[in-house]
Amino acid sequence: MHKGTFMELCDLFSPALKRKNTKMRAALTVEKQVAIALWKLATPDSYQSVGNQFGVGKSTVGAAVMQVANTIKDLLISRVVTLGNVQVLVDGFAAMGFPNCGGAIDGTHIPILAPDHQACEYINSKGYFSIVLQALMDHKGRFTNINVGWPGKVYDICIFRNSGLF
Numbered sequence: 319m320h321k322g323t324f325m326e327l328c329d330l331f332s333p334a335l336k337r338k339n340t341k342m343r344a345a346l347t348v349e350k351q352v353a354i355a356l357w358k359l360a361t362p363d364s365y366q367s368v369g370n371q372f373g374v375g376k377s378t379v380g381a382a383v384m385q386v387a388n389t390i391k392d393l394l395i396s397r398v399v400t401l402g403n404v405q406v407l408v409d410g411f412a413a414m415g416f417p418n419c420g421g422a423i424d425g426t427h428i429p430i431l432a433p434d435h436q437a438c439e440y441i442n443s444k445g446y447f448s449i450v451l452q453a454l455m456d457h458k459g460r461f462t463n464i465n466v467g468w469p470g471k472v473y474d475i476c477i478f479r480n481s482g483l484f
């Protein structure tokens with residue numbers, strides 16, 4: 319990511335992510351929160367490893383990732399993720415050998431730290447704590463719909479049936 323893009327994100331996210339210093343500690347800057355979240359989302363590193371990289375604890379990494387992800391959902395998704403012209407999507411997939419297809423959909427589990435409440439709801443079929451992300455992509459590999467935040471225990475079909483796509 320270019321520095322200009324990073325700074326533009328930080329400026330956009332600043333009202334939602336800016337925190338006040340307390341007598342006990344200095345708040346993380348918006349830039350550090352965004353950097354931590356982008357690093358974690360872009361690499362397979364553990365929370366501990368990312369925390370070591372940025373000089374913070376793993377719980378701070380988890381909090382930064384969730385806060386930045388929620389800010390992205392609230393401020394950016396509606397700007398960049400749209401279904402668009404369905405006929406263009408169908409034609410694009412047909413050209414790739416997939417007639418009558420309007421998108422490619424799948425779900426993935428995002429590992430999380432065990433939540434304080436209802437932890438058993440977040441244990442997925444592989445045995446770790448997660449939330450589920452369901453995404454729809456167009457023929458060019460661009461996201462056209464995203465649904466995230468369901469507990470890891472929830473099946474893909476249940477998430478789909480409760481999504482706007484269904």
